[in-house]
Amino acid sequence: MKKVIRKAIFPVAGLGTRFLPATKASPKEMLPIVDKPLIQYAVEEAVGAGIDVMVFITGRSKRAIPDHFDKAYEVETELANRGKIETLKIVQNIVPPHVTCVYIRQAEALGLGHAVSCAKAVIGDEPFAVLLADDLIDDGEKGCLSQMVRIFEDWQCSLLGVEKIDPAETESYGIVRATQITDRLGKIGEIVEKPKPEAAPSNLAVVGRYILTPTIFDKLDRLSKGAGGEIQLTDAIAQLLQEEPVLAYEFYGKRYDCGSKLGYLIATVEQGLKHPELRNEFKSYLKQLVIE
16 A cells, blocks of 8 residues: 655754844744745645644744644634634634644754654654755745655655755755656765765755655664764665665755745745735836836
């Protein structure tokens, strides 16, 4: 029987130091792109891919995230009393009723691999997805993860979302070497965490979308600290390669690196130009700004 992807992990325990002081008291994942926080874009992508269990790996300063996905009685009552029914529906449907949200506290930030391992008890013996909210991916349809789930249905093995980057940027990413299977799909032969450009096996970078088999937990359990003194998910995937196939998929869509200030600003502008209520006025404003 083919396995399906029902659960997704959202590592959201990071400190967001690149956005200080904005993230001093508020999680970076709650930074808004127009009128929705980054984490909501990621959750909506997961819902669109058929995920019904969302597992958030949180930290001590992340109360705003569970609050965002929880029921807000006072807000909903006020909106109902004022007759703002459409806004009320938006607030009530941030996550659909069939979706379960699970929150796990990561006691200390020991890297992406450690964050994923914190969810082991909830994931159990199932394949699962990992989404990093910093990477907002817009394909104009259901999302990057939906593409990856369809591929998993056929191949039933781990799958990493990748994109070609400027070779000078390899020190910021996990980089893979892959043997081509189809136009956008390849079998990974090597994965290296943040190599120098001259040592990188390619310019194919792993970005914030993963589908992994539960075997990855065994690798994470035995892993020593790697780059930056952290438990690196990339190192565990490198070990996984020795036992089972791992695929690289060049997804359709545009990725916004919202972990950087420039990427965040670009995402805000471009998503603003797509927003049904704002796009016309915003476009006019930008044109006028350029003329001036």
